[in-house]
Amino acid sequence: MNKLKTFTIGGVHPHENKLTDQVAIRTLPLPKQLIIPLGQNLGVPPKPIVKKGDEVKTGQLIARGEAFISSNIHAPASGKILKIDDALDASGYRRQAIFLDVTGDEWADDIDTSGTIEREIKLSKSEIVARIKECGLVGLGGATFPTHVKMMIPDGKKAEYLIINGVECEPYLTSDHRMMLEKGDEILVGVSIMMRALDTEKAVIGIENNKPDAIAKLSQLAQSYKGIQIQPLKVKYPQGGEKQLIKACVNREVPSGKLPIEVGCVVSNVGTAFAVYEAVQKNKPLIERVVTITGKNLTHPSNFLVRVGTPISDLIAAAGGMPEDTGKLINGGPMMGKSLSTPDVPVVKGSSGILLLKNEESKRPTPKTCIRCSKCTVVCPMGLEPFLLSKLSKLGLYERAEKEQIMDCIECGSCQFTCPSGLPLLDYLRLGKQKTGQLIRNRK
Amino acid sequence: MSLFTISGSPHVHGEENVKKIMLTVVYAMVPAMLVSIYFFGLDALRVMLIAVGASIFFEYVIQKYLIKGPITITDGSAAVAGILLAFNVPANVPAWMLVAGALVTIGVAKMSFGGLGKNPFNPALVGRVFMLISFPVQMTSWPVAKPLFASHLTDAITGPTALGLLKEGVGAGKTVDQILADPQMPQYLDRLMGNMSGSLGEVSAIALIIGGIFMVIRKVIDWQVPVSIILTVFIMAEIFHLIDPQHYIEPSFHLFSGGLMLGAIFMATDMVSSPMNLSGKIVFGVGIGLITIIIRLWGAYPEGISFAILIMNAFTPLINNAFKPKRFGLVKK
Numbered sequence: 001m002n003k004l005k006t007f008t009i010g011g012v013h014p015h016e017n018k019l020t021d022q023v024a025i026r027t028l029p030l031p032k033q034l035i036i037p038l039g040q041n042l043g044v045p046p047k048p049i050v051k052k053g054d055e056v057k058t059g060q061l062i063a064r065g066e067a068f069i070s071s072n073i074h075a076p077a078s079g080k081i082l083k084i085d086d087a088l089d090a091s092g093y094r095r096q097a098i099f100l101d102v103t104g105d106e107w108a109d110d111i112d113t114s115g116t117i118e119r120e121i122k123l124s125k126s127e128i129v130a131r132i133k134e135c136g137l138v139g140l141g142g143a144t145f146p147t148h149v150k151m152m153i154p155d156g157k158k159a160e161y162l163i164i165n166g167v168e169c170e171p172y173l174t175s176d177h178r179m180m181l182e183k184g185d186e187i188l189v190g191v192s193i194m195m196r197a198l199d200t201e202k203a204v205i206g207i208e209n210n211k212p213d214a215i216a217k218l219s220q221l222a223q224s225y226k227g228i229q230i231q232p233l234k235v236k237y238p239q240g241g242e243k244q245l246i247k248a249c250v251n252r253e254v255p256s257g258k259l260p261i262e263v264g265c266v267v268s269n270v271g272t273a274f275a276v277y278e279a280v281q282k283n284k285p286l287i288e289r290v291v292t293i294t295g296k297n298l299t300h301p302s303n304f305l306v307r308v309g310t311p312i313s314d315l316i317a318a319a320g321g322m323p324e325d326t327g328k329l330i331n332g333g334p335m336m337g338k339s340l341s342t343p344d345v346p347v348v349k350g351s352s353g354i355l356l357l358k359n360e361e362s363k364r365p366t367p368k369t370c371i372r373c374s375k376c377t378v379v380c381p382m383g384l385e386p387f388l389l390s391k392l393s394k395l396g397l398y399e400r401a402e403k404e405q406i407m408d409c410i411e412c413g414s415c416q417f418t419c420p421s422g423l424p425l426l427d428y429l430r431l432g433k434q435k436t437g438q439l440i441r442n443r444k
Numbered sequence: 445m446s447l448f449t450i451s452g453s454p455h456v457h458g459e460e461n462v463k464k465i466m467l468t469v470v471y472a473m474v475p476a477m478l479v480s481i482y483f484f485g486l487d488a489l490r491v492m493l494i495a496v497g498a499s500i501f502f503e504y505v506i507q508k509y510l511i512k513g514p515i516t517i518t519d520g521s522a523a524v525a526g527i528l529l530a531f532n533v534p535a536n537v538p539a540w541m542l543v544a545g546a547l548v549t550i551g552v553a554k555m556s557f558g559g560l561g562k563n564p565f566n567p568a569l570v571g572r573v574f575m576l577i578s579f580p581v582q583m584t585s586w587p588v589a590k591p592l593f594a595s596h597l598t599d600a601i602t603g604p605t606a607l608g609l610l611k612e613g614v615g616a617g618k619t620v621d622q623i624l625a626d627p628q629m630p631q632y633l634d635r636l637m638g639n640m641s642g643s644l645g646e647v648s649a650i651a652l653i654i655g656g657i658f659m660v661i662r663k664v665i666d667w668q669v670p671v672s673i674i675l676t677v678f679i680m681a682e683i684f685h686l687i688d689p690q691h692y693i694e695p696s697f698h699l700f701s702g703g704l705m706l707g708a709i710f711m712a713t714d715m716v717s718s719p720m721n722l723s724g725k726i727v728f729g730v731g732i733g734l735i736t737i738i739i740r741l742w743g744a745y746p747e748g749i750s751f752a753i754l755i756m757n758a759f760t761p762l763i764n765n766a767f768k769p770k771r772f773g774l775v776k777k
């Protein structure tokens with residue numbers, strides 16, 4: 001048997017805990033009120049184009065992204081705009097949001113809400129990009145980079161490969177896995193659309209081999225699509241990291257500080273491919289997504305199709321209610337997710353999962369001193385020396401940290417996960433990256 | 445409403461901790477411990493108990509009364525240092541000397557630098573070299589191995605080590621053949637199994653290699669350090685042996701006598717005092733190998749690995765600066 005492909009430097013293998021990989025996606029009922037934060041994309045938030053009292057239909061544009069790196073937002077349900085005000089979101093800050101009192105689910109006229117699969121791609125390259133932009137697509141893997149910007153290749157560069165992330169290397173999360181099983185055809189059409197937009201002949205969908213059903217399903221479907229290859233990968237975290245995924249799938253290394261296009265690659269993920277399908281073939285804007293709600297103490301961990309703006313507390317209620325001994329609430333997975341102070345924040349385009357940890361799972365190990373075991377270095381997928389970088393950050397030696405390539409850190413947390421002394425390496429690394437970034441910007 | 449913990453990612457931690465690592469090292473030393481008890485009897489047990497007890501005791505006293513900080517004797521690092529010290533002394537060493545050695549190991553080489561993780565030199569080796577220099581007579585009077593249940597040797601007598609015989613012989617101008625013919629010289633198989641004079645832990649190459657493989661599998665050490673030391677010693681010894689076989693003994697002799705295996709597998713691999721990155725580990729190992737062979741062939745002491753490791757320990761920070769891990773994306777595709 002061939003050795004399974006994977007990335008070559010570092011990596012760890014946390015417990016997978018995929019509690020919901022066999023739980024089919026269910027649609028969560030609409031809540032009474034949706035709170036739609038404006039800052040849902042990387043870059044500049046869009047500007048609201050509705051005002052208090054306006055009646056909107058599902059899928060109607062309510063905020064327009066005007067800046068280059070920005071993206072539109074549409075009404076996730078029909079109803080009346082209650083107000084535009086600050087609201088707590090998953091970032092932990094109060095930021096501008098549109099409050100929508102839901103009255104029903106009446107869709108805007110030009111949206112195809114039927115379930116029929118449209119395989120034929122009618123739009124041209126530029127029409128595709130325009131539609132993706134119009135529909136407010138962002139990367140659904142969590143980075144929320146506006147998809148239409150990604151589809152525009154800088155002059156002089158060529159996208160040889162479109163790489164699709166189907167690895168879902170974060171423990172617990174299963175939304176992409178379920179999508180691949182249940183929406184395989186749509187995803188492949190979406191990939192084909194992106195290939196057309198990028199002028200690319202080849203697409204590789206990387207899937208870790210802990211999802212044999214998804215690999216089998218997509219491999220079978222892919223036979224009727226041109227140029228799409230399904231690449232099974234060895235299970236290793238953080239394979240979903242852009243650079244790691246490219247290395248694993250096509251064995252190219254993105255140089256330090258550069259973007260994937262430097263080595264002829266564009267990376268997206270299966271969730272985004274599905275959204276592209278819906279936008280281009282059905283004219284459906286990005287107003288809902290699949291969110292995994294999971295945790296060992298939940299009675300019904302699930303995968304829900306959720307409208308943007310639904311409070312996370314609704315998901316928890318639908319999964320059996322908030323368990324008594326919940327110690328931590330995480331937006332995302334256990335390795336890179338962000339802890340939330342309250343479940344009263346809305347689901348946004350970038351929410352892939354909500355994880356509840358029990359009290360005892362929420363504790364960090366007591367930090368001891370570094371025993372110089374070099375395990376952090378061994379597992380770092382970027383080939384950095386986390387023990388050194390965290391020490392330099394602690395001491396405020398940012399110039400030196402820059403030389404040791406602190407800016408290459410992808411904040412995957414593998415180092416801290418592994419450290420036998422339980423040191424909060426990534427806490428220091430994040431601080432160091434921020435300060436070093438300031439230093440670099442000030443120089444310009 | 446209950447309050448949730450807010451902290452940065454990652455929110456889960458792997459199963460590694462310091463105690464586990466130290467325990468793995470202790471398990472890896474069990475074969476060599478058993479062999480030492482087999483060949484040196486209860487004396488071996490006595491030495492190990494005293495060394496471990498004294499090491500833990502000093503760590504406790506220093507942390508409690510001098511540093512007045514947290515007590516960390518349960519992390520197992522003091523016990524490991526104690527066993528390693530015991531492995532480096534003859535079985536008949538007087539108890540008080542051993543206690544003095546433990547004091548230097550823990551008090552001077554470990555605690556005065558700030559405790560676990562901060563010591564630039566391998567503590568047990570510092571303790572051993574201190575004892576060797578302070579008590580040269582007792583530290584080089586080696587009991588002859590006396591297999592348990594073997595009755596033909598009744599009284600514990602002392603005899604020279606294989607390396608000692610070699611150095612003495614070469615010094616007296618004897619040829620290699622003459623030296624090997626010395627009745628006190630242990631035979632090949634005995635050298636491999638440990639049936640010869642020497643310090644507790646060094647005698648059985650086999651037991652040490654088993655422990656080493658165990659540690660590599662459990663990812664407590666990397667193979668780069670021991671393998672590069674052993675290969676370097678082998679190659680250097682072979683070169684000189686080829687040049688003048690009557691003056692320089694064959695390389696296998698060097699590998700299986702003296703403290704080479706103990707040093708290469710258990711002492712040089714000490715996490716704290718050895719380099720962090722794989723390329724650096726190889727440089728470190730080659731350096732130790734070279735210094736060891738130089739001392740063995742031309743130095744005043746029959747054995748050189750302890751000094752070699754300590755010298756290379758001093759270079760560890762420099763090696764760490766010069767040899768970085770392979771960065772991602774440094775080489776253009």
Ligand code: SF4
Nearest residue numbers: 380409410412413415
């Ligand atoms: S968080 Fe940064 S330093 Fe730590 S392992 Fe990941 S990339 Fe390396």
Ligand code: SF4
Nearest residue numbers: 370371373374376419
């Ligand atoms: S893993 Fe932890 S203890 Fe080991 S070298 Fe890195 S920071 Fe130090």
